[in-house]
Structure formats: structure tokens, C-alpha cells
Amino acid sequence: xxxxxxxxxxxxxxxxxxxxxxxxxxxxxxxxxxxxxxxxxxxxxxxxxxxxxxxxxxxxxxxxxxxxxxxxxxxxxxxxxxxxxxxxxxxxxxxxxxxxxxxxxxxxxxxxxxxxxxxxxxxxxxxxxxxxxxxxxxxxxxxxxxxxxxxxxxxxxxxxxxxxxxxxxxxxxxxxxxxxxxxxxxxxxxxxxxxxxxxxxxxxxxxxxxxxxxxxxxxxxxxxxxxxxxxxxxxxxxxxxxxxxxxxxxxxxxxxxxxxxxxxxxxxxxxxxxxxxxxxxxxxxxxxxxxxxxxxxxxxxxxxxxxxxxxxxxxxxxxxxxxxxxxxxxxxxxxxxxxxxxxxxxxxxxxxxxxxxxxxxxxxxxxxxxxxxxxxxxxxxxxxxxxxxxxxxxxxxxxxxxxxxxxxxxxxxxxxxxxxxxxxxxxxxxxxxxxxxxxxxxxxxxxxxxxxxxxxxxxxxxxxxxxxxxxxxxxxxxxxxxxxxxxxxxxxxxxxxxx
Ligand SMILES: *Cc1c(COP(=O)(O)O)cnc(C)c1O
Numbered sequence: 409x410x411x412x413x414x415x416x417x418x419x420x421x422x423x424x425x426x427x428x429x430x431x432x433x434x435x436x437x438x439x440x441x442x443x444x445x446x447x448x449x450x451x452x453x454x455x456x457x458x459x460x461x462x463x464x465x466x467x468x469x470x471x472x473x474x475x476x477x478x479x480x481x482x483x484x485x486x487x488x489x490x491x492x493x494x495x496x497x498x499x500x501x502x503x504x505x506x507x508x509x510x511x512x513x514x515x516x517x518x519x520x521x522x523x524x525x526x527x528x529x530x531x532x533x534x535x536x537x538x539x540x541x542x543x544x545x546x547x548x549x550x551x552x553x554x555x556x557x558x559x560x561x562x563x564x565x566x567x568x569x570x571x572x573x574x575x576x577x578x579x580x581x582x583x584x585x586x587x588x589x590x591x592x593x594x595x596x597x598x599x600x601x602x603x604x605x606x607x608x609x610x611x612x613x614x615x616x617x618x619x620x621x622x623x624x625x626x627x628x629x630x631x632x633x634x635x636x637x638x639x640x641x642x643x644x645x646x647x648x649x650x651x652x653x654x655x656x657x658x659x660x661x662x663x664x665x666x667x668x669x670x671x672x673x674x675x676x677x678x679x680x681x682x683x684x685x686x687x688x689x690x691x692x693x694x695x696x697x698x699x700x701x702x703x704x705x706x707x708x709x710x711x712x713x714x715x716x717x718x719x720x721x722x723x724x725x726x727x728x729x730x731x732x733x734x735x736x737x738x739x740x741x742x743x744x745x746x747x748x749x750x751x752x753x754x755x756x757x758x759x760x761x762x763x764x765x766x767x768x769x770x771x772x773x774x775x776x777x778x779x780x781x782x783x784x785x786x787x788x789x790x791x792x793x794x795x796x797x798x799x800x801x802x803x804x805x806x807x808x809x810x811x812x813x814x815x816x817x818x819x820x821x822x823x824x825x826x827x828x829x830x831x832x833x834x835x836x837x838x839x840x841x842x843x844x845x846x847x848x849x850x851x852x853x854x855x856x857x858x859x860x861x862x863x864x865x866x867x868x869x870x871x872x873x874x875x876x877x878x879x880x881x882x883x884x885x886x887x888x889x890x891x892x893x894x895x896x897x898x899x900x901x902x903x904x905x906x907x
Contacts, residue, residue, distance in 0.1 A: 409472045411438040411640065413699040414743040415757070416750025422473045424535035426547070427528075427641035430634030433617055435481060435757075436750070437740050438640045439755065444469040446651075446691040448665045454655035459497035460487050462655060463527075463648045470644050471531070476723045478534055486527035486645075493875065498649040500656040500830070507816070508662075508830045509809070510653045516837035517587060519729070520680065521558035523649060524642040529562045529569070531641040532633065536568060543629040546905065547571040548615060549636060550608035552676060553580040554835065556598065559635040564593030568574045571635070572904060574608045577891055580728060582859040583839055583878060590884040596890035597904050601897065604722050606733055611897040612636070621898060624907040637679030638736050646683030647690070647865050653830045654692055663760055663828060668695040670829040674812040674818075675699050675707060676730040678737035680832060685779065695827045701784040702727045707735055711782030714773035716756075719764040726787055726843040727807040729835070734760070742768070744774050774902050781791035781823070785814035793817075794837075794847035804848070805872045807840045809833040837880050841866045856883065 411426040412419040417434025419441070426438040454462050463483045464476070471479055479861055487497050494514040499563040501509045515522025537673050547569060549559045556573040563571040575588060577600035588598045601608045615621060616632055625632065635696045637643060650671060671694060675680035681699055688694040701708045703723045710716045725731055743753050756766040769775075785793065793810040797803055805813065812831045819825065837844045841862045845853050853865060860882040892900050901907075 409444075409470055410441045412441050412748070413437070414439060414739050414750060414753050416754065422539075423471045424473050424538040427531050427639060428535040428539055428541060428631070428633055430632070430636075430639040431613075435613075435617055436753075437638050437737070439469060439740050439743055439748075441748075444690050447495070448691075451651065451654065451692065452665045454651055458653070459652055460484055462646065463487065463650050466651060467644060473538065474534060475589070482527055482534070484532035485530055488616065491522075491526055497533040498652055500653050501803070503797075503803065506658065506826060506828055508828070509654065509803075509805070509833045510649065510830050511833045512649060513833065513836040513839070515558070516561050517554065517557045518839045518875050519554035519558065520832070520834040521554045522561070524637075524645045525555070525558040525562040525635060527645045528635060528639065528641045529566045533566060535641075541631060543631045544570045546625075546630050546631050546901075547633055547635045548610040548612050548901070549573045549634070550605065551575045551580075552605040552729050552731060553584040554839075555636065557584065557591070560588060560591045560593070560596050560598065563635070564591065564596055566595070566703060568902075570595045570597070572599065572901060574599050574601050574612060574897060576601055576604045579604050579724060579731065581840060581842070583841070583881065584728075586881045586884070587877070589886045589888045590881065591887065598890070599897075599900055600891040601894055602891065603894040604724075606722065607729060607894040609636075609734065609736070611894050614897050615901060618898060621902070621907075624902070625905075626905055628905060630905055636736070637677050643679060643683055643686070643737070646680060647687050650684050651692055652686035657828070657830075664692055668693040668827060670694070670696045670698060670827050671826070672698040672700055672816045672829060672831040673814045674727070674808040674834050675701060675728060676732040676735065678707070678735035678741070680834070681868050682737045682740055685744070688779070689744070696819075696825070697780050698816060698819050699780050699782045699835050700812040701782070702730050702790065702811050703784065703786055704731050704733060705736075705784035706733055708782040708784045710738075711776055711780050714768045714770070714776075715765065716760065716767075717765040726790060726840065728813050729808055730811065740903075741776075742772070745772060773872075781819055783815040783818045785811040785879065786830055789814050791843065794844055798848050798870075803838040804844060804866075804872065805833060806835040806837045807843045808835050836865060836875055836878075837870075838863055838872075838875055845869075849858040
């Protein structure tokens with residue numbers, strides 16, 4: 409399998425090369441040149457496999473320049489009992505007859521990013537060797553909160569790599585911030601940016617394509633790579649859990665071979681739901697992909713109107729990992745749906761850059777709305793959903809997952825569709841405990857308590873255990889105190905690398 413850039417500037421790139429580079433030199437994203445297809449019986453065969461076996465079964469079709477042994481090495485080092493607190497890795501929990509919740513947060517940082525970021529460093533270290541790279545790999549990350557910590561955990565002390573994480577200083581929760589600024593490891597740097605996530609992401613993108621810096625990097629024998637969801641090595645492991653959820657439903661007898669299901673995905677950068685789209689293209693029987701947004705509902709509008717317009721107020725919400733106005737991975741979807749034509753993609757992307765806006769034609773709009781349904785949940789609705797689900801099922805969900813559940817309800821009301829549905833649960837309720845406690849116990853319960861004290865409150869009320877990764881966070885020493893303006897990010901990188 410070879411990879412090409414969505415902007416047409418590069419083709420015939422091996423998976424190791426694509427993973428090492430992260431982003432294509434023309435600013436585009438790498439996508440597989442060909443489709444991978446699974447038959448119904450190949451999918452059914454996954455029912456009796458472990459998560460790790462399912463991962464191996466899928467990944468080897470995309471990482472064809474890795475040996476089976478190498479992929480197995482990556483898989484079995486990433487999805488371990490030590491790192492994940494559930495043996496099933498991505499367990500499926502039945503909420504009611506029609507709805508399953510796919511819990512993607514059993515990894516070390518309690519959000520779905522671990523599913524990819526626990527395995528990406530293994531892919532990357534092997535990619536470096538395979539491509540004959542001699543330089544040190546510098547991982548640059550812009551994070552809306554969860555990616556940063558997950559990447560730091562994944563890359564800490566990984567030989568031949570350094571990781572620099574930029575997070576919006578006032579745009580992440582207390583727990584998220586403490587997770588990042590207390591990060592241990594010899595090769596890790598965490599820096600707060602005065603701005604929002606889009607500022608951090610634009611800053612990182614600019615650094616990647618900065619010619620002057622590239623020359624300095626070459627001289628210093630450093631090479632940038634990305635752990636953001638623009639890296640194919642992050643996207644491909646996410647395909648696995650959509651097949652895994654389907655295989656579990658087959659195994660439980662909830663569906664039979666060939667039955668279609670819906671997936672609901674709380675969406676920000678469009679990475680998670682794009683993996684579901686790839687799964688569908690590979691033959692996974694999907695009826696609809698439901699794209700759930702919060703008040704930053706650019707994607708809802710895009711799906712419904714064909715106009716992508718980021719010229720709007722950026723809202724800080726209680727589901728901060730979805731507070732995004734530029735969903736980078738959408739570019740991959742557009743490229744796929746044009747049948748791999750870089751021309752329109754370049755036009756849309758330059759229009760986005762210049763005017764903050766682009767409009768797709770009616771054919772494209774129709775294709776998108778046949779596959780996707782878009783909706784959003786506002787702050788009050790999100791909180792109400794957490795309360796309602798807890799009252800009805802005794803099951804606690806976090807704010808991001810609640811956006812998904814609420815949008816699913818709206819989908820059912822709007823379409824009457826009763827197809828069995830899997831809702832991706834993207835974070836542990838403990839990670840966004842302030843809002844969850846507020847939803848379940850009311851405002852009074854928050855008074856005079858820090859997020860760290862609220863962990864205990866939530867554990868007691870819901871009879872759940874506080875995940876290891878979040879316990880005693882407030883007692884750990886702060887190791888990273890750096891803050892910079894959005895204009896100084898390049899300088900920060902240069903100073904860390906001594907350029
Ligand atoms: C990152 C994240 C999302 C959004 O995922 P995308 O791949 O960016 O669309 C949703 N929920 C949580 C908890 C996240 O960390």
C-alpha cells in the first residue's frame with residue numbers, strides 16, 4: 409500500500425515514510441492510494457478474536473511495508489494490561505436494546521486518544537529505522553487537552569524522539585492541565601499558549617512548513633513529525649475499534665453478518681469519525697455516521713449546507729476537546745469523496761486559508777449527506793443528557809459522550825431510524841468531573857471544591873473507582889511552567905532544540 413498527499417504534491421510514499429513525516433511537504437495529508445476491502449465473512453471472523461488480534465488483522469493491510477512480526481510487536485506493546493484497565497481494551501456496554509456505548513477511554517490518560525497514541529510511537533520508531541533516518545525525531549503537538557497528555561505518555565523516554573506539546577493556556581480543564589504540566593520523562597516539553605486551540609494548531613502547522621526552520625533543523629539533524637490526528641499513524645489504529653465494536657455485536661448475537669449499524673461520534677478535528685468512514689469504505693456495514701458537535705457547530709452546518717465557515721465566535725464549552733473551528737481531517741474526507749482529485753481540494757483549502765470559508769458543490773454535498781448526519785448539543789442539553797442517562801440507567805458519561813448521546817436522540821427524532829447504534833464514548837467521566845458532578849448532583853455539590861476533590865465526590869456518588877491516571881494529580885510537582893504568545897511558538901522550539 410502506498411500513500412499520497414491530498415494536495416497532489418507527493419505520491420507513492422510508503423506507510424513508514426508517511427508516518428515519519430506526519431504531514432506532506434505540500435501541506436496536504438497522507439491517505440492510502442487504494443481501498444482495502446473486507447468481505448462479510450472476513451468481518452465475521454473477527455468475532456472470536458481478541459482486540460489485539462483484530463488490530464493485527466486490520467493494520468497489516470495498511471502497513472504493508474511493516475512485517476507481520478513488527479506490527480504484532482507494536483500492537484502487543486501498546487494494548488497491554490498495564491496500560492489499559494480493561495482486558496477488552498475497547499469494551500462495548502449495552503445501554504438499551506438499540507444502543508451500545510463503545511468505551512474508548514480505558515487507556516492511561518482516560519480519553520480515546522490513547523487508542524492511537526499508545527501505538528503511534530511504536531510505529532514511528534520502526535518507521536525511522538526502516539527509512540534509514542539518522543536524525544532525532546521531534547514530535548510537535550497542538551492539543552485541545554487530551555492529545556497532549558496522551559502523546560506525552562506515549563512518547564516519554566522513547567529513544568530517538570523528543571516531544572513538544574503546545575496547549576491553549578486557558579482552554580483546558582484543571583485535570584487536563586495538571587496531567588500535562590506534571591509529565592515526567594527526559595524528552596518531554598509542555599508549553600502553554602496565550603490563545604485558543606486553533607491558534608496553537610495554526611502555529612504548529614506554520615512551524616512544520618517553515619523553510620528557514622527546516623534548514624536549521626537539517627543542520628542540527630532533527631526531523632519534525634506530528635502526533636496530531638493529521639498523522640496517518642494515528643488514524644489507522646482508530647479504524648480497528650469500529651470493526652471491534654461490530655465484531656462484539658456479532659458475537660453477542662445482537663446483529664448477524666451483513667446487518668448495518670449506525671455510529672455516533674463526538675467530533676472535533678474529524679479524526680475519530682474519519683476512521684469510521686474508512687471502516688465503512690472497507691466494507692463494514694454502516695447505515696449512517698452521525699457527526700456530533702457542541703456549540704462550535706461548524707461541522708453541523710457544513711453537513712447540512714455544504715458551506716464550511718469558520719468565521720464565527722469560538723466558544724469555550726464544557727466539552728473542550730471538541731472546541732475546534734478548523735477540522736483538519738475533513739480534508740481527507742473531501743479527497744476521498746472526489747475520487748482522489750487534488751484540484752478541488754487545493755481550491756477549498758486555499759479558500760479556507762484566505763477567507764476562512766469554502767463551499768462544496770451540490771454533488772459533493774449530496775454524497776456527504778448520504779453518509780453523514782450532523783447535529784449539535786448546546787451546554788444545557790449536554791448537562792441534561794448526563795443527568796438523564798444517569799437517572800435512567802445508573803450509567804455515568806462525560807460531557808463529550810453526552811454530546812454524542814444528545815445528538816443521537818435528535819437524529820432518532822428527526823429520522824425515526826431504529827437501526828442499532830454504537831455511540832463512541834470518548835472520555836472517562838472522571839476526566840471532566842466538574843461538569844459531570846454538576847449534572848448529577850447539582851451546582852451545590854461544586855461549591856468550595858476543586859476538580860481534584862470532585863473526583864472523590866463522583867467516585868462516591870456513582871460507586872466507581874478513580875482511574876489510576878487521575879489519582880493524586882494535584883499532589884504531583886509541576887515540572888513545566890513555560891507560557892508563550894502564539895507568535896513565539898517557533899522561537900520556543902528553536903530554543904528547546906538549541907538551534
Ligand atoms: C479529541 C477528542 C474528541 C474529538 O475527536 P476528533 O478526532 O478530534 O474529532 C472528542 N472527545 C474527546 C474526549 C477527545 O479527547
